[in-house]
Amino acid sequence: MIEVNALSKHYGTFTAVRTLSFQVGPGEVLGLVGPNGAGKTTTLRCLAGIIPPSSGTLRIAGYDLATEAIAAKRTLAFFPDEPRLFDYLTVRQHLSFVARVYGVRHHEAIAQPLLEEFEIATHADRLPGELSRGMKQKLAIACGLLHGPRVLFFDEPLTGLDPLGIRRMKKSIISRAQAGASIVLSSHLLHLLEEVCTHVLILKRGEKIADGTLAAVAARFSHGERHVNLEEIFLRATEETPQ
Amino acid sequence: MLRALLYLRFMSGKNWLTVRWQRLRQPKYLAGAIVGGAYFYFFFIRSFQGVATPPPLLEAVHSSLPLDVVPMIAAIGSLALLAIVALLWLVPTEPATLGFTEAEIAFLFPAPISRRALIHFRLLSAQLRSLLGAGIMMLFSQRWTFIGGNALTHTIGWWFIFSALNLHFSGAAFTLSRCAALGLGLWRRRLGILITVGTCLGLTCAHLPATEAATALAPANTWPTIIQNALILTETAPLRWLLWPVQRLMGPFFAENAPSFFASLPAALALLTLHYLWVVNSAVAFADTAIEQAQKQGTRHAAWRAGAPLLSDPTRAARPDPFTLAGSGRPEFAFLWKNLLSTWRYFTPRVFGASAALILAGCLWLSRADGAPEQLSVIGVGALIFAGYTLIIGPQFARQDIRQDFAHADILKTYPLSGWQIILGELLTPIILLTSLVWLALLTAACSLPNTAHPQLEISLSLRITGIIAIGLITPALVALQLLVPNAAALVFPSWFHTSRTRGGGPEVIGQRLIFFFAQLLTMTCALLPPLGGGALLIFIWQGLLGLTAAVAIASVFVLAILIGEVAGGIWLLGAQFERVDLSLEIRT
Numbered sequence: 015m016i017e018v019n020a021l022s023k024h025y026g027t028f029t030a031v032r033t034l035s036f037q038v039g040p041g042e043v044l045g046l047v048g049p050n051g052a053g054k055t056t057t058l059r060c061l062a063g064i065i066p067p068s069s070g071t072l073r074i075a076g077y078d079l080a081t082e083a084i085a086a087k088r089t090l091a092f093f094p095d096e097p098r099l100f101d102y103l104t105v106r107q108h109l110s111f112v113a114r115v116y117g118v119r120h121h122e123a124i125a126q127p128l129l130e131e132f133e134i135a136t137h138a139d140r141l142p143g144e145l146s147r148g149m150k151q152k153l154a155i156a157c158g159l160l161h162g163p164r165v166l167f168f169d170e171p172l173t174g175l176d177p178l179g180i181r182r183m184k185k186s187i188i189s190r191a192q193a194g195a196s197i198v199l200s201s202h203l204l205h206l207l208e209e210v211c212t213h214v215l216i217l218k219r220g221e222k223i224a225d226g227t228l229a230a231v232a233a234r235f236s237h238g239e240r241h242v243n244l245e246e247i248f249l250r251a252t253e254e255t256p257q
Numbered sequence: 258m259l260r261a262l263l264y265l266r267f268m269s270g271k272n273w274l275t276v277r278w279q280r281l282r283q284p285k286y287l288a289g290a291i292v293g294g295a296y297f298y299f300f301f302i303r304s305f306q307g308v309a310t311p312p313p314l315l316e317a318v319h320s321s322l323p324l325d326v327v328p329m330i331a332a333i334g335s336l337a338l339l340a341i342v343a344l345l346w347l348v349p350t351e352p353a354t355l356g357f358t359e360a361e362i363a364f365l366f367p368a369p370i371s372r373r374a375l376i377h378f379r380l381l382s383a384q385l386r387s388l389l390g391a392g393i394m395m396l397f398s399q400r401w402t403f404i405g406g407n408a409l410t411h412t413i414g415w416w417f418i419f420s421a422l423n424l425h426f427s428g429a430a431f432t433l434s435r436c437a438a439l440g441l442g443l444w445r446r447r448l449g450i451l452i453t454v455g456t457c458l459g460l461t462c463a464h465l466p467a468t469e470a471a472t473a474l475a476p477a478n479t480w481p482t483i484i485q486n487a488l489i490l491t492e493t494a495p496l497r498w499l500l501w502p503v504q505r506l507m508g509p510f511f512a513e514n515a516p517s518f519f520a521s522l523p524a525a526l527a528l529l530t531l532h533y534l535w536v537v538n539s540a541v542a543f544a545d546t547a548i549e550q551a552q553k554q555g556t557r558h559a560a561w562r563a564g565a566p567l568l569s570d571p572t573r574a575a576r577p578d579p580f581t582l583a584g585s586g587r588p589e590f591a592f593l594w595k596n597l598l599s600t601w602r603y604f605t606p607r608v609f610g611a612s613a614a615l616i617l618a619g620c621l622w623l624s625r626a627d628g629a630p631e632q633l634s635v636i637g638v639g640a641l642i643f644a645g646y647t648l649i650i651g652p653q654f655a656r657q658d659i660r661q662d663f664a665h666a667d668i669l670k671t672y673p674l675s676g677w678q679i680i681l682g683e684l685l686t687p688i689i690l691l692t693s694l695v696w697l698a699l700l701t702a703a704c705s706l707p708n709t710a711h712p713q714l715e716i717s718l719s720l721r722i723t724g725i726i727a728i729g730l731i732t733p734a735l736v737a738l739q740l741l742v743p744n745a746a747a748l749v750f751p752s753w754f755h756t757s758r759t760r761g762g763g764p765e766v767i768g769q770r771l772i773f774f775f776a777q778l779l780t781m782t783c784a785l786l787p788p789l790g791g792g793a794l795l796i797f798i799w800q801g802l803l804g805l806t807a808a809v810a811i812a813s814v815f816v817l818a819i820l821i822g823e824v825a826g827g828i829w830l831l832g833a834q835f836e837r838v839d840l841s842l843e844i845r846t
């Protein structure tokens with residue numbers, strides 16, 4: 015569903031992502047982890063078609079993002095780390111707008127359960143300025159899910175949510191993966207990733223250090239120990255090797 | 258403490274310049290800067306050095322001006338300034354803010370700095386900005402040689418005016434906030450101000466016949482005499498008292514030479530100082546609550562998490578849908594629907610219809626009064642001028658398109674739409690707004706001008722109707738063409754034009770408007786020449802065969818077709834540019 019082949023992204027002379035390749039199949043949830051500035055957001059923004067990659071090919075649901083961008087974008091949803099909302103549209107109006115952009119017929123029937131799932135139904139006629147950060151994030155997520163995307167990219171989806179929100183979010187991600195969606199999410203909250211992801215990819219300074227199923231990556235960095243958690247793996251994988 | 262604030266100001270300014278300087282490494286920005294610089298050099302700087310003689314037209318205007326034109330301009334200017342000040346008291350609906358940025362709130366408010374120092378910091382920064390605006394206005398006024406003075410006195414003169422307005426704006430806002438806290442309602446306040454101004458004007462009019470100036474009054478039936486009488490009014494108490502401070506403020510600007518400039522300085526300085534003290538004191542009273550609130554909530558982040566609107570957040574009200582938006586259909590209309598929600602709430606078809614009806618009724622009523630032809634023709638010509646200005650300047654103000662949405666460009670890029678679809682959708686709202694305005698103006702002109710047609714230039718009814726329909730149909734295409742210019746600029750140079758999205762604007766925006774004014778005139782000319790030439794040729798060819806009316810109809814269809822072609826091409830190009838633009842080079846979100 016998601017195929018990344020030799021993706022590189024340069025900002026001027028600075029290389030944020032270097033020849034990164036990976037694949038995510040249907041039903042898989044890939045956790046993108048790495049220290050600040052590792053290139054997680056850059057990778058996700060390239061995958062969502064927001065910024066053009068400097069080189070490499072990206073295929074979403076079989077469509078090449080460079081040549082069949084519209085078909086590819088119809089199947090994907092991107093959730094940025096900061097919810098990006100129009101400050102003059104109410105919650106409901108956001109959903110109506112997005113529904114028309116994606117051509118979702120009878121969107122009310124889909125929107126209402128979404129609003130209820132994320133507990134913002136009672137705020138349907140409020141403007142974003144009157145919502146808390148967590149609610150804004152929920153609204154952005156509801157907007158992205160409206161057209162039933164099969165490929166989902168989340169950039170730090172769990173920051174800013176309350177414990178209940180985090181639990182709902184995790185359930186929501188897992189249930190969408192079980193329904194066959196391909197999901198990539200980046201997060202710093204490693205213990206939470208552990209419960210959601212089927213695969214992990216560790217990035218450091220734009221380069222892939224390890225990827226594979228959780229168990230495989232754990233095995234690689236565990237040095238024979240048992241029950242090594244993701245946080246420990248992360249620290250070992252990204253620690254500076256003495257030169 | 259003062260040092261820290263100065264350091265902040267200085268380093269911010271330095272980094273502001275560095276970022277702009279580094280941006281010039283991108284070839285397109287370098288090219289843009291060279292073109293913009295050359296433009297300013299040839300139009301403004303060169304005329305300073307006496308290299309260029311003033312354009313003949315300006316020269317002719319100058320020599321035809323009556324000798325006492327400067328007092329007249331000064332009087333009109335003072336009236337305008339007074340009107341602006343009155344609006345500053347009438348309009349505000351939102352509570353006053355100090356205009357601190359979010360970072361300043363987060364860093365400075367919890368810091369051990371006295372409120373007064375913070376307010377001084379804020380106000381002095383604002384006056385620095387006024388200086389930049391004053392410099393740009395000077396480039397203009399420098400060409401009005403008949404006023405006298407030089408570049409320096411004009412800059413300082415403009416600075417006095419801008420600074421005082423800026424301070425008055427804040428002072429009024431704070432005072433109004435305090436009045437509101439004391440329980441003065443919005444409409445009661447507005448009524449009170451209107452009654453005060455009305456009483457003042459009424460007293461002046463009543464007083465006028467008793468003064469000696471009354472002998473100079475002429476029957477007010479032509480525009481020059483109306484203006485003349487208005488000027489006499491400004492010299493009559495009590496209006497004269499109200500205008501006195503305003504005129505003192507404009508003293509440095511209108512000073513002819515160095516002695517009169519220095520003579521005018523003390524009064525202007527005193528006025529500015531009074532304003533400054535007023536703002537500081539009213540702001541301190543206000544800041545007590547505002548700052549304490551911010552402190553109580555800890556950092557800005559905590560306040561934000563708690564869902565409290567930020568100090569800088571204007572509180573908007575939710576609006577009903579402009580029309581029902583079904584889930585299926587052309588996606589472009591979704592942008593129309595969305596952007597209509599961001600406009601003024603009175604831009605509705607109903608208001609448009611009511612205005613049209615009002616214009617029709619007004620013209621009908623006026624045409625029955627005596628002296629009608631002349632007044633009507635003045636109104637008609639005025640309406641045409643308004644229509645022209647709307648076409649050329651309107652695109653700078655109706656920004657409900659990609660310019661407003663560029664901050665959301667990353668989200669727009671994830672939509673499954675082609676670039677041209679997004680551009681077209683974004684353009685619909687300003688096209689509709691400006692077209693409605695132009696149509697109303699054209700309606701006014703159409704209702705008021707026919708009565709003055711010369712008998713020998715008799716225009717048949719069918720021709721008139723054809724002409725009106727043709728112009729009405731061409732209007733949206735023209736408006737769209739005009740809107741393409743600033744949108745193209747916003748897409749090619751996002752880093753330059755994105756900043757002007759925020760309110761306030763500042764000197765950069767004034768400079769941009771200047772360039773746009775000419776760019777827009779140029780586009781209009783270039784885009785209109787081929788179709789109009791072709792249209793004229795068609796009229797010439799067909800009028801013998803089919804008659805004038807039919808020939809005009811054919812020519813209009815031709816003109817419209819070419820214009821639509823041009824607009825379509827432009828939208829397609831802008832769409833391609835939107836798809837191409839690399840956001841990571843432009844804005845960092």
Ligand SMILES: Nc1ncnc2c1ncn2[C@@H]1O[C@H](COP(=O)(O)OP(=O)(O)O)[C@@H](O)[C@H]1O
Pocket residue numbers: 025028030048049050051052053054055056057840841842844845
């Ligand atoms: N628009 C940009 N221009 C220049 N450098 C950028 C830009 N965006 C990100 N970077 C740099 O690229 C690197 C990767 O950033 P990012 O992908 O945001 O990291 P992450 O999301 O993993 O924390 C960082 O070093 C950052 O400074």
Ligand SMILES: [Mg+2]
Pocket residue numbers: 054055056095169
């Ligand atoms: Mg990031």
